[in-house]
Amino acid sequence: MTRYSQKRILIYSHDAYGLGNIRRMLSICDQITKSNPNTSIMLLTGSPMIHSMRIPQNVDYVKLPCITRESTEKFSATYWRNIDVDKMIRIRSDLILSAVRSFRPDLIIVDKKPLGVKRELLPTLRFVRNQLPRTKLVLGLRDILDDPKVTVPIWQSHDYYGMIEKYYDQVWIFGSPELFDAAEAYQMPEGVLRKVIYTGYLFKPALLEKNQIVDDLFPDMTKPMALIMVGGGGDGFPVISAYINGIKNGQQNSAYNSLIVTGPEMPAVRREWIQKATATMNNIQVLEYTKNIENYIAAADAVVCMGGYNTTCEVLAYGKKALIIPRVEPVSEQLIRARQLQHLGIVEMLHPADLTPESIIDAVERTFNRPENNNKLAHRLNLNGLQNIGKMTREMLYPNRYTIKPFRCEMNGIYA
Numbered sequence: 001m002t003r004y005s006q007k008r009i010l011i012y013s014h015d016a017y018g019l020g021n022i023r024r025m026l027s028i029c030d031q032i033t034k035s036n037p038n039t040s041i042m043l044l045t046g047s048p049m050i051h052s053m054r055i056p057q058n059v060d061y062v063k064l065p066c067i068t069r070e071s072t073e074k075f076s077a078t079y080w081r082n083i084d085v086d087k088m089i090r091i092r093s094d095l096i097l098s099a100v101r102s103f104r105p106d107l108i109i110v111d112k113k114p115l116g117v118k119r120e121l122l123p124t125l126r127f128v129r130n131q132l133p134r135t136k137l138v139l140g141l142r143d144i145l146d147d148p149k150v151t152v153p154i155w156q157s158h159d160y161y162g163m164i165e166k167y168y169d170q171v172w173i174f175g176s177p178e179l180f181d182a183a184e185a186y187q188m189p190e191g192v193l194r195k196v197i198y199t200g201y202l203f204k205p206a207l208l209e210k211n212q213i214v215d216d217l218f219p220d221m222t223k224p225m226a227l228i229m230v231g232g233g234g235d236g237f238p239v240i241s242a243y244i245n246g247i248k249n250g251q252q253n254s255a256y257n258s259l260i261v262t263g264p265e266m267p268a269v270r271r272e273w274i275q276k277a278t279a280t281m282n283n284i285q286v287l288e289y290t291k292n293i294e295n296y297i298a299a300a301d302a303v304v305c306m307g308g309y310n311t312t313c314e315v316l317a318y319g320k321k322a323l324i325i326p327r328v329e330p331v332s333e334q335l336i337r338a339r340q341l342q343h344l345g346i347v348e349m350l351h352p353a354d355l356t357p358e359s360i361i362d363a364v365e366r367t368f369n370r371p372e373n374n375n376k377l378a379h380r381l382n383l384n385g386l387q388n389i390g391k392m393t394r395e396m397l398y399p400n401r402y403t404i405k406p407f408r409c410e411m412n413g414i415y416a
Helices: 020-035 085-103 122-131 148-157 160-167 210-214 237-250 268-278 293-299 309-318 333-343 357-368 376-380 385-397
Strands: 007-013 039-045 059-063 067-071 074-077 107-111 136-142 170-174 196-198 225-229 257-261 284-287 302-305 321-324
Touching: 007 020, 007 085, 007 385, 020 039, 020 059, 020 107, 020 309, 020 385, 039 085, 067 085, 074 085, 085 122, 107 385, 122 160, 136 385, 148 160, 170 385, 225 237, 225 293, 237 257, 237 268, 237 357, 257 293, 268 284, 293 309, 302 309, 302 357, 309 333, 321 333, 321 357
Parallel strands: 007 039, 007 107, 039 059, 107 136, 136 170, 170 196, 225 257, 225 302, 257 284, 302 321
Antiparallel strands: 067 074
16 A cells, blocks of 8 residues: 655635635545545634634644625724734735745645735745745635626736636636536636636535434424524524514414524624524524534425525535525625526525515425425535545645546536
């Protein structure tokens, strides 16, 4: 058996909002170390939730100061006061460069932004190309960034395409062109297209069986269960409050149980309202946060959620009946994804502009009544992204010792 030398990987995830990015990157870390046990990973992250996450084996992290996305391409310091964003970016940029200088990674994976937030990665990219010529650079992109009418002008004006051609070896798109062809939609030029690989969607299997998760949650366990989840929860209160009011207004003796997960970023006053509003409702249980949300998705009979990447992947993989109420600001990513899935007949969708207690309960009823196995396309989508990334990482780290059939951007979403 071939012995592999020790390798180092650095992963950058700016994490300006919510839980999606950090959950996705930790899943990637976990898969890489399982597929390549002789690797050590340094994760650079600005996520305020990193301390409560399960950190995979062989992984440690450096916490960057938190930033908040106020609108497209506009950021501010999350916690520090009397410090402007440019000063914050200089601090973060210095930390990133210092980490790379000391760690000297064999592979760097950058999440979403080719130059980081406000170009904070540029000094590091220059250092790597000048001082670490053997280090490979990968840009990882989720399937949908934003409306192409918004994204393309930004990428062109910031010369992101040119920077990718200059600094990056590969571009991994965490999706399938069957659902959304990002390379075409974002008008990637030929020099970038040669580096593009559709990995498939990133799906992390649940750890526990259904009866281990939901056992004794509700007085009547014979009823089906709806899972209501809003990601980090920072902007999820309207969905949950509309749902609770809808149940109270006309569905007190509901035919199904409801598990509500508020998310750790929901303001305390909002969580308190939810707890008080549901205190006497035996068919509703409330959690603030769980490290194993995928287990509850697997256990649910129907899912009510926003349209984030990770949640969508899990809904697709488990074949769940789902109602998506997408976030529409400051980017249209979730709306585009939800509309595509609705158009394909895979999910129900309710636009947040149409959200009322009555409309959400009606939509939940439609979701429960959807025919079984109505998402045949979902089962044809490539959901092996994590396994593929494990193989692709090994190929990049050990190009002369381990070879696999090269991955290519196939239009049918199936990859070697």
